Amino acid sequence: MTRGFTIIELLVVIGIMTVITSTMLMNYPEFSRRLAIEREAQIAALALREAEERAIRTQQAGGTFFTPFGVHFDLASPKEYVLFADTKRSTTIPAGESDFYDSGEALETMVMGRDVRVKDICQHEKNVPANCDIDSLSIVFYRPAPLIKVNGKTSGNPPVDLGVPDFEIHVGTEEPDNEQTIVVWTTGAISIED
Structure with missing residues (x-):
């Protein structure tokens, strides 16, 4: 009885390994993009949670104790979004005041990697009719109660309180099937969907 591999067994193993490796390598770019x-x-969802957490804890910004914190998304700069402290507002929330990101309030600007960008910003997507005409969106968290105010801006119009319960931020690449959706509810729930 001889020990070892025959040439046929060796060729079969090499063939199987080649098929498996080539299949994995062919799918790698798509896997990498989805990842x-x-x-x-x-x-981005963690940035929203960080803004909420900063608003709830006793962190001050600009010497003001009741500073709201938020995250701003803008389709004019789709590869970045801004974590900000709304230092240019008063300590109360007057009726009709539109708290929106202003330049100079940025705490941190996050830049998305690779070809990933904000593709679309929609309001009331979970209910019909949805509106995806929003060009920029500020999601602001207030203290001492964890209140959420969402202000949006459409082309050529000033920012307004959108007053609907849910918003979606679509993040992805140019391909239509490569997308994740960040859903933000004014109740504080934040989820990510395919």
């Missing part, structure tokens, strides 16, 4: 989109959606 990048998923990662960027998670980071």
Whole structure:
């Protein structure tokens, strides 16, 4: 009885390994792209949670104790979004006041990696009719109660309180099927969907 591999067994194993390796390598770019989109959606959702957490804890910004914190998305700069402290507002929330990101309030600007960008911003997507005409969106968290105010801006119009319960930020690449959706409810729930 001889020990070892025959040439046929060796060729079969090499053939199987070649098929498996080539299949994995062919799918790698798509896998890598989906992973990048998923990662960027998670980071954006974490930025929203960080703004909420900063608003609830006793952190001051600009010497003001009741400073609201928020995250601003703008389709004019689709590869970045801004974590900001709304230092240019008063300590109360007057009726009709539109708290929106102003330049100079940025705490941190996050830049999305690879080809990932904010594709679309929609309001009331979970209910019909949805509106995806929003060009920029500021999601602001207030203290001492964790209130959320969402202000949006459409082309050529000033920012207004949108007053609907849910918003969606679509993050992805140019391909239509490569997308993750960050859903933000005014109740404070934040989720990520395919």
